[in-house]
Amino acid sequence: MEAQLIVQLLLAAACAGEPAPAPPTADGAADEVASRERGQKAPEARLTRVRLELDRSERWAWRLPAEADGRLALLTDDGALAWVKLDPPPQWLEVTSAPLEELDPARLVGLLDDECEAVRDAGEELLLKQGDAAAAALGSALVAAPARVRRAALAVLAEHPQKQWCARIRERLRDDDVGVRRAALTAYAALAPADLVATALDVLRFDRHPLLHHDAIAVLGRQGDLRVVDTLLEHLDECDDRSERLVAFDALRRLTGKKFGRDAEAWRAWWTNHRAELLPNDAE
Amino acid sequence: MSTPHRTRRGNALLIALGATTTLIVSAGTLLVAVTNERTGTEQSVVNAQARDASTSGAEDALAILDNNANWTGTFQSAYGGPLADVTVSVWGTDGIDNDGDGSADESDEEVFVSVTSVGRVNQQLDGSGLLVERASRSADSRTEVVLQRTSLNLAADQAIYVDDAAATFKFSGTAFLISGNDTNIDGSAGPGAAKPGIGTVGDPNGIKSQLKTNQKPKVIGLGGPPSVANVGDIDMPTTIDSLKALATIVFNGPDDLYSGDLGDFDAKVAVITHAKGNLKLNGSSSGCGILIVDGDVDFNGNFDFAGLIYVSGAVRFNGGGGGKNLRGALFTLGAVTGNDVTINGSVDLRYSSEAITLVNTQLSSGLTVVSWKRS
Numbered sequence: 001m002e003a004q005l006i007v008q009l010l011l012a013a014a015c016a017g018e019p020a021p022a023p024p025t026a027d028g029a030a031d032e033v034a035s036r037e038r039g040q041k042a043p044e045a046r047l048t049r050v051r052l053e054l055d056r057s058e059r060w061a062w063r064l065p066a067e068a069d070g071r072l073a074l075l076t077d078d079g080a081l082a083w084v085k086l087d088p089p090p091q092w093l094e095v096t097s098a099p100l101e102e103l104d105p106a107r108l109v110g111l112l113d114d115e116c117e118a119v120r121d122a123g124e125e126l127l128l129k130q131g132d133a134a135a136a137a138l139g140s141a142l143v144a145a146p147a148r149v150r151r152a153a154l155a156v157l158a159e160h161p162q163k164q165w166c167a168r169i170r171e172r173l174r175d176d177d178v179g180v181r182r183a184a185l186t187a188y189a190a191l192a193p194a195d196l197v198a199t200a201l202d203v204l205r206f207d208r209h210p211l212l213h214h215d216a217i218a219v220l221g222r223q224g225d226l227r228v229v230d231t232l233l234e235h236l237d238e239c240d241d242r243s244e245r246l247v248a249f250d251a252l253r254r255l256t257g258k259k260f261g262r263d264a265e266a267w268r269a270w271w272t273n274h275r276a277e278l279l280p281n282d283a284e
Numbered sequence: 285m286s287t288p289h290r291t292r293r294g295n296a297l298l299i300a301l302g303a304t305t306t307l308i309v310s311a312g313t314l315l316v317a318v319t320n321e322r323t324g325t326e327q328s329v330v331n332a333q334a335r336d337a338s339t340s341g342a343e344d345a346l347a348i349l350d351n352n353a354n355w356t357g358t359f360q361s362a363y364g365g366p367l368a369d370v371t372v373s374v375w376g377t378d379g380i381d382n383d384g385d386g387s388a389d390e391s392d393e394e395v396f397v398s399v400t401s402v403g404r405v406n407q408q409l410d411g412s413g414l415l416v417e418r419a420s421r422s423a424d425s426r427t428e429v430v431l432q433r434t435s436l437n438l439a440a441d442q443a444i445y446v447d448d449a450a451a452t453f454k455f456s457g458t459a460f461l462i463s464g465n466d467t468n469i470d471g472s473a474g475p476g477a478a479k480p481g482i483g484t485v486g487d488p489n490g491i492k493s494q495l496k497t498n499q500k501p502k503v504i505g506l507g508g509p510p511s512v513a514n515v516g517d518i519d520m521p522t523t524i525d526s527l528k529a530l531a532t533i534v535f536n537g538p539d540d541l542y543s544g545d546l547g548d549f550d551a552k553v554a555v556i557t558h559a560k561g562n563l564k565l566n567g568s569s570s571g572c573g574i575l576i577v578d579g580d581v582d583f584n585g586n587f588d589f590a591g592l593i594y595v596s597g598a599v600r601f602n603g604g605g606g607g608k609n610l611r612g613a614l615f616t617l618g619a620v621t622g623n624d625v626t627i628n629g630s631v632d633l634r635y636s637s638e639a640i641t642l643v644n645t646q647l648s649s650g651l652t653v654v655s656w657k658r659s
Contacts, residue, residue, distance in 0.1 A: 065498065121496040186452070211490075214450045242486065243450035250597065250617060257538065259578060261521040 044099060045129040050074065051094035054082055058093060062103055064111075066122035073119050079107055081119065100129055105137040112141060112149045124152045128159055135160035142168040147177035154183035161190040173199070178209050185212065189219045197225050204231065210241050217244065221251025226278050229255060229271055236264045326421050330405045333366045334423040335658060337403030341368025342427040345399045346653075348372070352532050353433065353648045356397075369413070370401045397651060399429040430655045433648035438523075438574075438592060440613030441515050442483030443505065443635040447617045449486035453494045453627070455502075456603065460631040464505020467634040469552065469590045469611045469642075476637035481505040483515030505635070520615055524576055524594050530556050530647070531576065537561020538579070546571030549588050554646040562597070568606065573643060583608045590639040601631040608632065612639035 048063040054076065061074035061082060071083040072090065084090045103126070111123025127134040134156060141153035142165060150172060157165060169191065172184035185203060189196060196219065203216040217235070220228045232248050232255075239245060249262050260266035341361050348355050349372065358371045375382040376394030383393060406422035407415055443464050462481040466474030481503040482491055492512045495503060505511035533546060538561035546569070547555040554573030562579035570588040575581075580597035586606030595616045601608045607630040614633060 067498075118497040121498065125496065211450055214448075215452075218452075243448050246448045246617060247450070253596070261525075 044101075046097045047100045047103065047126070049096050049098050050090075050092045052084070052090065052092055064119065064122045065125060066116070066118040068116050068118045073116070073122065075103075075107065075111070079110075081111070081114065100126060101133055103130070105130055105134040108134065109137060109141050109149075109153070112152045113144070113146050120148065120152065124155060127152075127156045132160050132162070135162045136164070138162070139165060139168065142172060147175070147180050150175065150177070150180045151183045154180065154187045158183065158187040158190045161187070161192075163191060166191055166193060170199070173203065173207075178211060181207065181209070181212055182215050185215050185219065189222075197223050197228060201228065201231060204235065210244060213239070213241070214243050214247050217247045217251050221247070221254040224255065226255055227282060229275075233264070233268055233271060236267075327423070330421045330423040331425070333405045334403040334425040335427075337361075337363050337366035337368045337405070338401045338425040338427040338658065339403070341370040341401030341403060342399050342429050342656075344368075345370050345372050345401065346429070346431075346651075349397070349399075349431070349651055353530065353651050354532075354646070366403055366405045368401050368403045369409075370399065373398050373400075394645070395433045395435070396654075397431045397433065399427075399431065401427045401429075403427070425658060427656070427658045429653060429657075431651040432654050434650050434652060436527075436644045436647055438640060438644055440479070440592065440615075440635060440640055442480040442513070443610075443613055443633050444482045445515065445518060445613065445615045446482060446484040446491065447518070447520055447615075449484040449488065449490055451484075451491070451616075453491060455495055455499050455627050458498050458502055459603075460499075460502055460601075460627045461633070462503045462505075462511075462627075463632075463634040464508070464511050465635070466637050467611060468638045469636060474637050476635075478506045479635050480513035480515060481508055481511035481635075483513055485517045486514060488512040488514050518615065520594065520596075520617060523615075524578075524596065527556060527574055527576055527594070528558050530650070531558035533557040535559040535561070535563055537563075540564070541566055543567030543569055543585065545569070546575060546589070547573040547591070549590055552590065552642055554591060554643050556647060572639075573647060590636065591643045592640065601627050603630075606630070610634065611636035612643070 049060055050063055051058060051060050052074075053059075054061075059076050059078070061076040064073040064075055066073040067086065070086050072086050074082045074084060076082055105127060108123045108127050108130070111119050112127075114120050114123070127138075138153045138156060141149050142157075144150055144153075154169065154172060157169060166188075169184055169187045172180055173188065175181050175184060181203075185200070188199065193199070200216040200219040200223075203212050204220070207213065207216070213235075217232065220232065229252065232251055236245060236248050239248070245262070249260075249264075249267070252267055253259060256270075258267075258270060260270060340363055344359075344361055356372050356374055356377075358369070361368045361370065374394065375396040375398060376389050376391070378398070379388055381388040382396065382398065403425045404422075405424070406419035407424060408417040410416045443462050464479035464481040466476035466478065468474045482488070484491060492500075492510055495510050495512075500508075500510040503510035503512060507513055532555050535542065535558070537559060540559055540561065541564045543566050546557045547553055549570040549572050552572055555571075556574045557571065557576065559575075559577045559579070559581070562581070563577050564582040564584060565587055566584045568586040569583075570586075572590045574591055575589065575593045577593075577595045577597065580600070581593075581595050582600045582602060584602050584604075587608040587610075589610050589612070591612045593610065593612070593614045595614070597617070599614065599616050610633045613635055
């Protein structure tokens with residue numbers, strides 16, 4: 001409880017805050033991978049539309065990329081999910097295609113809680129293809145009751161960051177579901193907020209789940225802020241989890257540009273000798 | 285009639301004549317001895333120069349082989365006046381029954397390399413290597429070295445090895461295939477048993493859960509689909525460190541772009557490539573052998589590779605730009621959130637025992653001297 005409060009306080013007003021001063025970085029340690037993948041506009045996508053006879057009436061429907069038990073999922077224009085058998089092949093009255101953006105993202109969000117996994121996956125896939133337009137409609141999904149809906153929404157937002165949902169994403173860092181918290185950290189990192197390093201450090205300190213530690217370390221390794229090296233070395237002292245140690249060594253490599261592999265002592269010795277040089281304004 | 289005086293004069297003359305003769309003989313003997321000694325010394329020097337030249341030529345060849353264990357050919361080195369003609373050949377391709385077992389160039393000769401260095405002083409050869417002129421003081425010396433290749437003995441138990449079971453994957457769409465089913469380089473079925481498509485150390489469910497329903501059939505092999513399994517821990521840093529030293533193509537980083545060949549995919553000629561930083565392979569690239577990347581690797585264009593790929597950072601097969609085809613195995617530390625292994629577009633990654641055998645056969649971890657003979 002106390003830990004949550006601290007996290008809450010530290011996170012307060014982070015998204016709207018002033019940009020943090022540029023962190024010190026080692027030569028060649030800058031990592032542009034995350035930023036390179038942010039803000040890419042989704043290419044125009046089209047989806048097949050079919051006209052068919054359902055319940056003795058003709059309807060238009062979107063053909064979803066979802067099949068299960070020999071059936072194909074359709075999303076009718078009146079918002080219902082329909083299934084048609086694939087054998088024998090369905091007899092469409094008409095087949096055409098339309099830009100995916102014409103499909104209401106709210107209806108796709110509704111698919112995220114379907115009982116069929118293939119439909120849920122199709123909903124997420126189409127939301128990803130819709131890009132920013134879909135991401136703007138994900139606010140309700142971020143606070144939806146089923147964890148899988150929240151996870152899927154955060155996965156879309158990790159690909160198509162929307163600053164308007166920054167606060168809600170940040171709240172999800174305290175979600176009860178581990179998967180949601182992991183997805184939230186990824187989505188939050190994609191937003192590149194000013195307090196990302198501080199947030200990741202808090203997750204590392206206060207979240208108890210090793211997977212969150214793992215992901216927080218990975219985020220820290222990609223921010224180019226050498227001030228976190230102390231924390232990473234301390235974590236290596238205390239942690240026996242294989243994945244956490246691997247990601248910590250990788251983070252050190254990315255931050256410093258040095259290659260001491262998985263030799264914690266070598267990293268510590270090098271940092272001891274170079275800390276003052278690399279962080280001249282940062283007292284130990 | 286002789287007188288005593290005349291007799292004494294005669295004796296003296298005889299003595300003088302004898303002494304002179306003795307002196308002349310002695311001087312002649314001494315002169316011959318000195319001359320012979322000098323001749324011998326000069327010849328010794330020439331012989332020593334020839335031996336030194338042949339030894340130096342052999343050592344130069346070993347230095348070349350130290351950098352590139354697959355090097356063969358001839359060269360001539362000059363060491364002041366003396367010369368060395370050096371030939372490096374592989375027993376397996378020289379057309380000679382080197383081991384005297386009645387057959388030439390059989391498989392057990394492939395692991396041996398022969399270095400022949402002939403040192404010459406004051407000898408002139410024609411274009412065919414025949415001796416056409418030699419000075420009064422000349423010599424030659426032959427050094428023959430036999431080396432044995434130490435095989436790499438690399439293995440793979442899956443198509444993709446992910447060292448970090450908590451790694452984050454990004455599988456996009458369904459235009460990819462990760463197969464642990466043994467596949468030859470030409471795409472035909474290989475002889476080996478099926479392996480997992482993806483292998484990791486620890487719980488494989490973290491990776492499985494990142495596959496969508498329609499993506500699970502795209503990871504095939506042992507136990508699949510999706511074929512994701514717990515496999516034995518591989519000491520990747522040690523393996524990578526030992527291979528780096530053998531690289532013949534090196535990108536010094538920290539960020540390199542490349543488009544072209546890394547070995548010869550079509551002719552199946554393997555090389556070891558080492559990128560010391562991040563590497564982006566753009567355009568049309570192909571290769572054969574071992575690719576080691578200390579940082580992240582991006583496969584952006586068309587890419588065909590037979591062999592083993594070791595990556596210390598993130599692996600991204602990005603969509604567009606043509607297909608990406610790997611026959612062999614991919615090893616990644618895969619330790620970063622965000623997109624450790626991004627698989628997007630047309631990507632075909634298949635375990636291939638043929639490719640791994642090719643790498644182990646063509647590339648060696650070094651050469652060991654097994655005999656050194658000088659004559």
